[in-house]
Amino acid sequence: MSRKVGMWLYQNGGGDKIEKKIIKKLKARGIETLPGINPRHAIAKNGTIYHGDTRINDLDLFFSYNAGEQTQYQVFLYQALNRIMPMINSYEAFSLTEDKFQTSFVLQNHGIATPDFKLCHRDDSEQLRSIIRKWDKMVYKPTDGWGGIGLTKIENEATLDMLLPLLNQMDLRFFYVEKFLQYDNTDYRVDIVDGQFVGCYGRKASGSDWRTNITSGGSVFLREPNDEIVDLAIKASKVCGVDISGVDIIYDREKEEYVVIEVNGIPAFATPEQEKLGLNFNKKKINLIVDMIDRKSAEHYKNK
Ligand SMILES: Nc1ncnc2c1ncn2[C@@H]1O[C@H](COP(=O)(O)OP(=O)(O)O)[C@@H](O)[C@H]1O
Ligand SMILES: [Mg+2]
DSSP, rough: OOOEEEEEEEETTTHHHHHHHHHHHHTTTTEEOOOOOOGEEEEETTTTEEEETEGGGGGGGEEEEOOOOOOHHHHHHHHTTTTTTEEEEEEHHHHHHHHHHHHHHHHHHHTOOOOEEEEEETTTTTTHHHHHHHHSSEEEOOTOOOOOTOOEOSSSHHHHHHHHHHHHHOOOOOEEEEEEEEEEEOEEEEEETTTTTEEEEEOOTTTTTOOOOOOGGEEEOOOOOOOHHHHHHEEEEEEESSSEEEEEEEEEEETEEEEEEEEEESOOOHHHHHHHHHHHOHHHHHHHHHHHHHHHHHHHHOOO
16 A cells, blocks of 8 residues: 545645646655545544545645635644644644744744734733833734734824724733834745745835735735845744744844744745746745655654
8 A cells, every 4th residue: 555645735826736746746756645635524533534435544644735724623633633643734833833922932932033022911901001112113913813914003102092992892812012123114935845945035015004915915026035034944944843834034124133023834835927927936845845745654654
């Protein structure tokens, strides 16, 4: 019996074509791929997880790469699956990078620069008042958000006073805020696979917006990183334990250093439009992912 791996990869933005390429390359190495294993449609019966007639337990690895569609149920099964087989990314790394506070906390404790941040209990909003006096401007961030959604710039104490009653209505457990960094409204998105540099591009916020996210109107441009940026992205990926990552980095004008804004565990491949623009790292990314699936599934297969 040959090795089998399960895969759940996003299909939009060229994801379907990437999936076909990965399957073909794995096949050439004697590895069979079962694509489209959406945990939404899986069930657990006693100790076995089924997806239709497929016994997921028999797989040698599961490659989960679908950022847009992670519900609580899917994440719950992600956790269970990772107890019995290797997953890319590991559940631990996946759940870490899904949370901005936990990620910044880990990064800071490994000496990696992030924006200054503060987390406090929702009843402790005095903390926010004291910190805005010190920081001048800050950003309120939902810790599990994406695409720049829900990020709120707080310009002064008066804005904070306006915002607090709204936040209090939202039934939050805590407040997570970051110092608002002075930067040129551009960032570096650095893709790392298996500890190796894959590619980099830049993003620029549009008009008066300060967020570089495409969903917030930002645009992508060709950008070469320097060694410092690449090293920072590799180190951040390592301490977060991510096999695959897209690390967002900006240059803090005040401290005059590069800081890690976010570690994304499911960074998109370049879309066909972005490839036309010159983002040419997909091939390298696919090859590194295939190597890694090969190596990790072989380890599991050998020990069965
Ligand atoms: N502390 C900050 N200071 C200034 N700009 C920030 C700060 N944090 C985030 N941003 C801007 O907002 C964007 C989105 O923030 P990020 O933490 O990556 O959240 P998301 O998960 O929504 O992408 C970043 O790409 C950056 O342009
Ligand atoms: Mg981001």
